[in-house]
Amino acid sequence: MIYFDNAATTAPYKEALETYMTVSEKYFFNTASIxxxxxxxxRLLEAARNQILDLMELKTYDLVFTASATESNNIAIQSMLKRKKQFGRTILTSELEHPSIVNVLEEMKNDGFNVKYIDTNEAGTVNLESLKSMLDSDVVFVTVMALNNIIGSVQPIKEIVKMLKDYPKVHFHVDATQAIGKADLDYNGVDTISISAHKFNGVKGIGGLFIRDLATIRPVLYGGGHEYNIRSGTVNLPGITAMAKALRLTLGEAREVNKRLSQFNMKIRESVEGLEFIRLQPKAAPYIVNMSFVGAKGEVVVNALSKRGIAVSTTSACASKLATLNETLLALDNEDNVIEGSIRISMGRSTTEDDVNKLITALKEVYEELGDVLK
Structure with missing residues (x-):
């Protein structure tokens, strides 16, 4: 199978797996034992923590290890909104967020919060003028993802940080899950930042939450007080050390990988531009190409490519089984038949030109196979 679903998950580095196994064998002890x-x-835990903070250039932050970015997002949102409720009830977010943001915010409506959505530009980025117009004394929480998982658009994080300096009671959260190694962003000034190791060639089951002011966060789950009493539960030391290794390797080769994937991205786009019933979403991050077979169903295209030994996806793997139109593509004013026929091609560090050539051949074969279905 030729793998083009790296936005869903990535293959771990061999070195990260070796680190995981070594630590599992030699340091299986509970980090809370005396x-x-x-x-x-x-000590190994703290060394890995400091290495990750250093690599992310967030040395003044604290880092709480979690099981996933979904858990990190939940901790940041639920913890802060419990604390902020007395100061205001308005939450601002983009129309481009992952279900682990959107669904938590929807749940927060039941606790008396108002969720408002910032307008989206044609390129798939938040409209800063829209955000500016929505900020008022009742806003207590803003969350915008760093890099969109459907089309790859990169958000103006630094500009939002500057804008929010005039609103000191607002907590700014960023889901950076897709951005690590794919976009060169400065997160300093953001209040909380979520990551997940399996998105940058680490192992599954380990994530992190960077926190600018640890004293402002309260636990969502209660237990033995691990991870600064923010995330109780026995610490996944093998996963953490493997994440540190994967992060170092990812950032070390990011420029070279992104240059190559950007060329592949353009090659894929150029190969289908002349096809009447193909619609391409805007190009942003180098590793994602989102296209639609208009008139067909995305699931049909995914299955047809799978039969040819090529793995792609429809939308987010975390939402692909939900019978709803994708929020990101709706925010870009796509018609329903464009959204329904959408597939996401996401490349990774191991993607080769031969892989891309085979994908292009398969895309054209599927296009011809669908024939009269397309319109």
């Missing part, structure tokens, strides 16, 4: 082996494991 015996010497526990202390050794704890």
């Amino acid at each position: 015996h010497q082996s526990g202390k050794d494991a704890s």
